Amino acid sequence: MTRSALHACVLALPLLVGACTAEPEAKLHGYAEGDFIRIAPQQPGLVTETFAREGDRVARGDQLLRQDATVDIAVLAAAAARIDAATARYDDALAGARDPEIEAVRDLLRQALATQNDAAQSLERSQALFADGHISQARLDTVRAAATAADARVDEMRQRLNIVRLPARADQLRALQAEIAAAEADRDAARHRLDLRTVSAPVDGRVHRQLRFAGEQAGPAAPVYELLPDGAVHAVFFIPEPSLASLPVGTRLRVNCDACPADLAATLTTIDDAAEFTPPILYSDNERARLVYRAEARFASDAPPPGTPLFLEPSQ
Structure with a gap:
């Protein structure tokens, strides 16, 4: 090779290297990622039982853990007792006075009638004696006042008998009904808190x-399990900037890994709007292959475990 030819090759070498680095890689690198959910009680408390172990499959509704519910059971019993007491007071007010109370008022009425009868007879005699001049006007007025008082006493006892036969006033009954409703609301709240002491799986996974574990405290900020729902594993990979236009959302990809089946495939679902960079570089046309976009794809069949390294390429 002549000196001029060698010089031409040396000058062309950077261009050839730049052209090679600009070519997109045939395979896309990524990994499997799982969307885990954490299972925690909605209220703090002591865990008394756990029903699942790591690796167990659970179905939606399966019990996973139970907390100590001693206080909640006592609160529920107290609320039920308040309902019984308020209901009894309402029934008593609605029914009116009891039979012995009604009979006692009747006895008072009979006494008033007897007194009225005696006062009426005494007034009749006094009027006759006054007409004959045997008693004074003052004596007659006294007897007449006693008869009037006896009549008023009879009216009073009749009204009292009517009242004791009636139920309580409407306002009093409404107040008792409100008391019952408040006690029932307390019972429902206590029952709900008691139900929260048992936590079940929200999904299959x-x-x-x-x-x-049992014997430890758990609550909203202290979960007991980390659950991987069925279908919650997806592929995360990075698309070089030169390949971005050839890989639109919806592209079907072949997936390869050490433990993957030969026909494992995934569909490109999302591509981030913002680019990511590999270690700091001087941005230029020749270096733009280092500019990558994070993307996700959903598997068409059983996914590999989270964390599995993946190689993806468009299906032909």
Whole structure:
């Protein structure tokens, strides 16, 4: 090779290298990622039982854990007792006075009638004596006043008998009904809190990790299980900028990994709007292959475990 030819090759070498780096890679690199959910009680408390272990499959509604519910049971019993007491007071007010109370008022009425009868006879005699001049006007007035008082006493006892036969006033009955409703609301709230002491699986899936055990405290900020729902594993990979236009959302991809079946496929579902960079570079046309976009794809069949390295390429 002549000196001029060698010089031409040396000058062309950077261009050839730049052209090679600009070519997109045939395979896309990524990994499997799981959308885990954490299972925690809605209220703090002591865990008394756990029903699943790491690796167990659970179905929606399966019980996973139970908390100590001693206080909630006592609160529920107290609310039920208040309902019984308020209901009894309402029934008593609605029924009016009891038979012995009514009979006691009747006795008072009979006494008043007897007194009225005696006062009427005494008034009749006094009027006759006054007409004959045997008693004074003052004596007659006294007897007449006693008869009037006896008549008023009879009227009073008749009214009292009517009242004791009636139920309580409408306002009093409404107040008792409100008391019953408040006690029932307390009971429902206590029952709900008691139900929350038992936690069940919200979806079908697999127990990935158990974070707390029986005898430990758990609550909204202290979960007991980490659950991987069925279908919650997806592929995360990075698309070089030069390949972005050839990989639109909806592209079907072949997926390869050490434990993947030969026909495993995934569909490209999302591509981030913002680009990511590999270690700091001087941005230029020749270096733009280092500019990548994070993307996700959903598997068409059983997915590999989260964390599995993946190689993806468009299906032909």
